[in-house]
Each structure stands twice: as C-alpha cells, then as structure tokens.
Amino acid sequence: MPGSDPPGHPGRTIVVAFIVxxxxxxxxxxxxxxxxxxxxxxxxxxxxxxxxxxxxxxYVGRDATPEAIQGAVKRMHLDxxxxxxxxxxxxxxxxxxxxxxxxxxxxxxxPCFGFSFxxxxxxxxTLLDRLPATLSLAFGAAIVWLISGVGIGxxxxxRRGTLLDRTAMTVALAGVSLPIYFxxxxxxxxxxYTLGIFPGGGSYTPITQNPVMWxxxxxxxxxxxxxxxxxxxxxxxxxGMLETMSEDYIRTARxxxxxxxxVVVKHALRATLTPILTIFGLDLGLLxxxxxxxxxxxxxxxxxxxxxxxxxxxxxxxxxxxTLFAAFFIVLANLIVDILYAVVDPRVRLS
Amino acid sequence: xxxxPQSFLELRDLRIHFPTEDGLVKSVDGLSFKLDRGKTLGIxxxxxxxxxxxxxxxxxxxxxxxxxxxxxxxLDGEELVTADQDHVRTLRGKKMAMIFQDPLSSMHPYYSVGxxxxxxxxxxxxxxxxxARKHAIDLLGRVGIPQPDKRVxxxxxxxxxxxxxxxxxxxxxxxDPELLIADEPTTALDVTVxxxxxxxxxxxxxxxxxxxxxxxxxxxxVAELSDDILVMYGGKCIEYGSAEDIFYRPEHPYTWGLLGSxxxxxxxxxxxxxxxxxxxxxxxxxxxxxxxNPRCTFTDRTEGRSTSEVPELAETEGGHxxxxxMSREERRSIWDNEIxxxxxxx
Ligand SMILES: Nc1ncnc2c1ncn2[C@@H]1O[C@H](COP(=O)(O)OP(=O)(O)OP(=O)(O)O)[C@@H](O)[C@H]1O
Ligand SMILES: [Mg+2]
Numbered sequence: 001m002p003g004s005d006p007p008g009h010p011g012r013t014i015v016v017a018f019i020v021x022x023x024x025x026x027x028x029x030x031x032x033x034x035x036x037x038x039x040x041x042x043x044x045x046x047x048x049x050x051x052x053x054x055x056x057x058x059y060v061g062r063d064a065t066p067e068a069i070q071g072a073v074k075r076m077h078l079d080x081x082x083x084x085x086x087x088x089x090x091x092x093x094x095x096x097x098x099x100x101x102x103x104x105x106x107x108x109x110x111p112c113f114g115f116s117f118x119x120x121x122x123x124x125x126t127l128l129d130r131l132p133a134t135l136s137l138a139f140g141a142a143i144v145w146l147i148s149g150v151g152i153g154x155x156x157x158x159r160r161g162t163l164l165d166r167t168a169m170t171v172a173l174a175g176v177s178l179p180i181y182f183x184x185x186x187x188x189x190x191x192x193y194t195l196g197i198f199p200g201g202g203s204y205t206p207i208t209q210n211p212v213m214w215x216x217x218x219x220x221x222x223x224x225x226x227x228x229x230x231x232x233x234x235x236x237x238x239x240g241m242l243e244t245m246s247e248d249y250i251r252t253a254r255x256x257x258x259x260x261x262x263v264v265v266k267h268a269l270r271a272t273l274t275p276i277l278t279i280f281g282l283d284l285g286l287l288x289x290x291x292x293x294x295x296x297x298x299x300x301x302x303x304x305x306x307x308x309x310x311x312x313x314x315x316x317x318x319x320x321x322x323t324l325f326a327a328f329f330i331v332l333a334n335l336i337v338d339i340l341y342a343v344v345d346p347r348v349r350l351s
Numbered sequence: 352x353x354x355x356p357q358s359f360l361e362l363r364d365l366r367i368h369f370p371t372e373d374g375l376v377k378s379v380d381g382l383s384f385k386l387d388r389g390k391t392l393g394i395x396x397x398x399x400x401x402x403x404x405x406x407x408x409x410x411x412x413x414x415x416x417x418x419x420x421x422x423x424x425x426l427d428g429e430e431l432v433t434a435d436q437d438h439v440r441t442l443r444g445k446k447m448a449m450i451f452q453d454p455l456s457s458m459h460p461y462y463s464v465g466x467x468x469x470x471x472x473x474x475x476x477x478x479x480x481x482x483a484r485k486h487a488i489d490l491l492g493r494v495g496i497p498q499p500d501k502r503v504x505x506x507x508x509x510x511x512x513x514x515x516x517x518x519x520x521x522x523x524x525x526x527d528p529e530l531l532i533a534d535e536p537t538t539a540l541d542v543t544v545x546x547x548x549x550x551x552x553x554x555x556x557x558x559x560x561x562x563x564x565x566x567x568x569x570x571x572x573v574a575e576l577s578d579d580i581l582v583m584y585g586g587k588c589i590e591y592g593s594a595e596d597i598f599y600r601p602e603h604p605y606t607w608g609l610l611g612s613x614x615x616x617x618x619x620x621x622x623x624x625x626x627x628x629x630x631x632x633x634x635x636x637x638x639x640x641x642x643x644n645p646r647c648t649f650t651d652r653t654e655g656r657s658t659s660e661v662p663e664l665a666e667t668e669g670g671h672x673x674x675x676x677m678s679r680e681e682r683r684s685i686w687d688n689e690i691x692x693x694x695x696x697x
Contacts, residue, residue, distance in 0.1 A: 247456065248451065248453060248456040248457040249456065249458055249459040249460070251412060251451070251457070252451060252457045252458065252459070252522075253459070254412055254440075254443070255410055255443055255444065255448070255449050255451070256443065256444040256470065256471040256474055256522075257440055257441060257442070257443040257445060257471075257474045257475065258440075258470070258474060260440075267459055270459075270461055271460070271461060274461070344461070345461060346460070346461060346506040346508070347460060347506065347508050
C-alpha cells in the first residue's frame with residue numbers, strides 16, 4: 001500500500017463491515033473457548049479415571065446408594081458421549097434447560113451454566129449476584145490507575161533523569177514487584193486496623209444499600225489493586241512518551257508555534273495513549289472476570305472470591321461458569337478495543 | 352551585546368554542539384551569514400554537514416534538547432538565541448517556518464492533513480474552524496493537490512509521497528512566513544512537480560517579499576533559485592558567494608568536487624568527473640588543521656599548513672568567501688587551468 005494512493009475515504013459501509021467482522025469473530029472465539037473449557041473440565045478428569053458415577057456422586061451426597069447415583073447419572077445424562085454432553089451444555093447456555101435433581105424438578109433458564117455441586121444453586125444467578133462487587137472494584141481501580149499511572153508516566157518522561165523521575169520509577173518498580181496480598185495486608189493492618197481511617201476487610205456494602213459505605217470500604221482495595229497497575233502504566237507511559245517526544249511530528253508541532261503543553265497533550269500523549277489503550281482494555285477485561293487476590297485479601301464477595309472458594313470446594317460447575325464468564329469479558333474487551341482502535345488510529349480502518 | 356544588523360536574518364558565529372557519550376558533536380561550528388528579504392540562500396553540503404541542525408537552530412527547536420548553543424541569530428532586529436523562548440515560539444510558524452525533510456514522519460499519523468494545516472493557521476489567526484478549513488483547502492489546491500476539498504480530510508498515510516511533501520509545504524506556507532526554510536523540499540518529487548513546488552515558493556517570496564533558505568543536494572535547484580550559496584563542510588562554511596561565484600568561479604577544492612559530481616545527461620551516472628574521495632569528517636574528532644585535508648588532492652600546495660593550521664574564512668573578492676590555505680592565485684589557476692577544462696571537455 002505505501003506509495004500508491006489508496007481510495008480516499010473509508011466509507012461508513014467499510015467501518016460497519018469492519019465492526020460486523022469483529023463481532024462475528026468474537027462470537028466464534030467464545031464458542032471455541034467454551035468448547036475448550038468444557039473439554040478441560042470434563043475430558044481431562046475422565047482421562048484421569050473419573051467415572052460418570054463419580055461425577056454424579058457429587059450431586060447426590062456422600063453416603064448415597066449406588067441406585068441413587070445411577071439415577072443421577074441417568075437424569076443428568078452423564079453417561080452420554082462427551083460431544084452430546086457438550087451440545088447439551090451449549091444448548092443450556094443459549095436456550096436454557098430443565099434438570100430433575102433428586103425428587104425435585106429444577107428449572108434452569110438461559111443462560112444455564114448448571115448447578116453448584118455444593119449448594120445446588122444455579123450458577124448463573126450466583127454469578128450475577130457477585131458481579132456488582134467485582135465491577136465496583138475493577139472500574140474504580142481502573143480509574144485510579146489510569147489517571148495516576150499515565151499522569152506519573154508523562155511527568156517522569158518530561159522530567160527525565162531528575163530526582164522526581166528516579167523516585168517515581170523506583171516506586172513503580174516496587175509496585176510491579178510487590179504481590180497484592182502483601183501490599184493489601186500491609187495497607188489493611190496500617191490504615192484499617194492500626195490507624196482506623198478505613199474500614200477493614202469484609203466491609204464491602206453494595207452501592208444500592210449504602211453508597212457512602214460502599215465508597216469507604218472500596219478505597220483501600222481500589223488503591224491496592226491500582227498500585228500494581230499504576231506502576232506498570234507509569235513505566236509504559238514514560239517509555240512511550242520518551243519515544244513519541246523524539247518523533248519528527250512533535251518537532252513539526254513545535255515548529256508551528258504550538259504551546260509546549262499543547263504539543264505534549266494533543267500531539268505526544270495522543271500518540272502514546274493509543275497502544276496503551278489496548279493493554280488497558282485487556283487488563284480491565286481480565287479483572288472483570290474477578291480480581292482473585294484482591295477480593296480474597298479484602299474479603300469482597302465478588303467473582304474472584306467465588307471462584308477461589310469453588311476451586312477449594314471442587315465445585316466444578318461454578319469454576320466452569322466463572323471461567324466462561326471471564327472469557328466472555330476478555331473477548332468483549334478485545335472487541336471493544338479493536339473497534340476503539342479503529343476509531344482512534346486512522347491507519348487501522350482499511351486493513 | 353552587539354548592535355542589530357541591517358539584514359533581515361543574520362547569523363553570527365553560531366555554534367550548536369551536542370554532548371553525547373562519545374564526545375561533543377560539533378554539528379555547527381562557527382557559522383555566519385546574512386540574508387535579506389526577498390533573497391534566496393542555497394545551502395549545500397554532503398550528508399551530515401550540519402544543514403538541518405542549522406535550520407532547526409534558527410527556529411529555536413534545539414532548546415531543551417541538551418544542545419549547547421552559542422553565537423547570535425538576528426531576525427528582523429531581534430536576537431533569538433538569548434530571547435525569551437516563549438516569545439520565539441510565537442514567531443515560529445508565522446514569522447519563520449520550515450518545510451521538513453521527511454514528510455511522512457513529519458506529519459502526525461493520527462490527525463488528518465486538513466486538521467494539521469488548520470491547526471497551524473489557527474495558532475496565529477483567530478478565526479473559526481470553518482474559515483481555517485477554507486484556507487486549508489485553498490492552500491492544498493495551490494500546492495497542486497487534486498480535489499482539495501475532498502482530500503483535506505485524508506490522513507497522511509492516504510497521501511502518496513509527493514502529495515505528502517506538498518501538504519507539508521502547504522502547512523508551512525499557511526501563515527505566509529517572512530522567513531521560509533526549505534530542507535530538501537523536492538527530493539521525493541518528480542521533475543514536473545518539483546518545478547511547480549519551486550515556482551510556488553518563489554511566488555510566495557515575491558508576494559510577501561520573504562527570505563528563503565533552500566537546503567538541497569540538488570545543485571541544479573540551487574543554481575536556479577539562489578541569489579547566494581553557502582557550501583557547508585563539517586559544520587563550517589567553507590565557501591560562500593553569489594550563485595555566479597560558486598558556479599563560475601569556485602575556489603574551494605570541496606566545491607569543485609561537488610560541482611564535478613553533479614550528474615549530467617551526457618555522462619554515465621557512475622562516471623563522476625571529480626569524485627570526492629573518502630568520507631565526511633568526524634564531528635567529534637575533527638581532523639587537525641583544515642577539516643577537508645584528508646580528502647583534499649591539493650594539500651601539497653599549502654606549504655605544509657593543511658594539517659597544522661585551521662584556515663580562516665577569508666574574502667577573496669566582493670563578498671566571495673573561501674576557507675582554504677592555498678593562495679587566491681593558486682586556486683584560480685587550478686580552477687582555470689585544471690578543473691574547468693576537465694569539466695567542459697567531456
Ligand atoms: N540531537 C543530536 N545529538 C547528537 N548529534 C546530532 C543531533 N542532531 C544532529 N546531530 C549530528 O549532527 C550532524 C549534522 O546533522 P544534520 O542533520 O544537520 O545533517 P544534514 O547536513 O542535514 O545532512 P542530510 O543532508 O543527510 O540531511 C550529524 O552528524 C548528526 O549525527
Ligand atoms: Mg538534513
């Protein structure tokens with residue numbers, strides 16, 4: 001393409017076609033992910049010797065008679081070929097499904113991820129129940145780290161080599177290397193239990209119940225989680241800004257007589273942020289599937305806490321559900337980033 | 352502090368040095384010249400001789416970049432090296448503008464060509480976006496972009512190399528600068544477009560009585576446009592004079608080499624008459640004596656001074672300056688009897 005004149009304007013139809021293509025790709029991606037996840041959770045245990053009866057016994061309790069177990073196998077079709085089972089699983093997600101569990105009938109409307117081994121609750125409503133806590137944590141932290149990380153990165157780049165820059169980058173290095181359960185516990189013990197400025201662990205309250213409490217309880221988790229990412233983003237932004245500021249088009253912007261602040265924000269930051277946007281979308285998508293460490297450290301009943309408890313309790317359907325849910329957010333984030341990128345970077349649209 | 356000069360632009364002993372890990376890079380080392388309104392100065396010299404660094408220096412674009420700058424730059428009665436940099440900023444784009452060497456990397460990839468021209472115009476003119484847009488379309492039309500009202504919204508990557516160069520020129524001309532520095536403005540263009548662009552710049556010059564500095568490897572372009580020519584070598588001026596001086600009475604061996612290596616239709620491109628052997632000098636460890644001495648074929652005629660003494664830039668006749676150890680008579684006789692006949696014979 002370089003050298004030739006590509007047809008002038010990316011028309012509306014090209015943009016729409018681009019978006020449609022990406023959406024279809026995302027849906028296919030989800031199908032593949034669900035199949036792969038299903039295979040990991042059902043095929044591998046089977047290969048390792050887990051029998052349909054063993055599976056079924058998780059539903060009917062420990063002391064069940066062989067007849068009861070056989071009944072459960074039949075009702076849940078656990079002896080069907082794996083492909084048929086996957087078909088039923090996928091159908092459940094798309095169209096819903098009815099199970100008969102023991103004496104009672106259980107209805108599982110779409111999207112149906114089955115029932116928890118541990119409390120026989122349907123997985124999907126549990127997920128939805130846990131989602132607000134995870135959303136609050138992830139979005140709040142994202143705002144904090146984006147503003148502080150990018151801000152510090154830009155200032156560090158502009159004041160390169162100064163004491164400020166070196167201090168910021170040292171702190172950032174610490175931020176990248178310190179694990180959350182360490183920073184989380186330290187901040188809890190200092191700010192919550194010793195100084196008493198913020199409420200301690202387990203004090204998360206839904207925003208609908210008490211917005212003030214919600215905010216107070218989340219301040220420490222937000223900052224702890226954001227610290228890690230802010231450190232990463234500060235380093236990324238600094239490196240990006242240093243590179244961009246030496247580009248020829250920055251010199252052109254200065255040659256026009258632009259104010260240095262305009263040069264930095266409108267020209268340099270604009271170019272630096274575009275690749276960071278991609279990483280941001282993926283990081284956020286990943287977090288929406290549950291911030292496992294932060295939620296555990298601060299005992300926030302979010303999706304991350306749900307999955308860690310499910311793993312401990314061998315609760316396969318919940319683990320499977322959360323995995324797919326998380327995969328959904330990652331694919332969605334990818335999709336949004338792709339489309340946003342096409343809006344922000346004019347060079348993407350035609351390709 | 353010295354008195355302001357009469358000329359519109361005057362450089363006095365300008366030095367631009369970059370401290371690097373390998374040592375001090377003396378990219379520009381004691382450069383002086385004058386340029387009046389309505390006149391054109393051509394700067395020639397091989398790659399790395401300091402042409403671009405000089406032009407960026409005039410615009411004040413080295414400040415803050417770690418460069419050590421000394422000397423004086425007078426523009427229309429104001430000294431720019433010591434001036435308030437925020438004031439110099441307001442001169443950029445309006446009073447002095449530059450056409451950059453590499454138009455693809457010199458335009459912002461995320462903004463449309465029109466937006467970049469509009470921005471340049473609106474920094475110095477308090478007009479609405481719509482008015483500025485009309486001006487941008489008008490400019491794009493003037494530099495020969497077809498259908499400028501449509502292409503104005505294109506992004507730089509959608510333009511061909513030649514079109515980008517023209518858009519770059521449109522951007523630089525947007526505020527009718529009184530001093531225009533064109534750094535290799537026509538290298539990426541074919542001959543017809545090149546002629547159009549050069550016409551465009553001379554039009555601007557005539558219309559606004561602007562001063563023009565044109566930097567190029569193409570001696571043909573220089574010959575066509577320049578009133579005066581400055582030959583740079585290793586960050587210094589080694590010969591300066593009117594276009595006639597440089598083309599008909601050149602006195603420096605390096606200038607002879609440049610003229611001799613001009614491609615000509617009647618010769619094979621590879622067959623250069625007077626190739627300049629060797630490589631450009633290091634700007635960190637400048638050769639002792641005359642910086643050109645390792646490549647000069649006439650060192651035996653300098654009474655041994657070529658490696659021991661730095662030659663002065665001395666006037667040979669009526670504003671024609673040469674930096675060479677050979678005597679004026681010696682240089683003239685070499686040109687008249689050895690070089691000129693050789694160039695004319697083939
Ligand atoms: N910021 C800088 N730091 C260190 N050295 C530099 C810097 N900018 C330029 N130089 C050096 O200064 C010298 C002159 O560079 P300049 O760009 O002026 O050459 P030029 O004459 O324009 O060459 P060309 O014809 O290839 O454009 C080169 O050796 C270059 O490496
Ligand atoms: Mg150059």
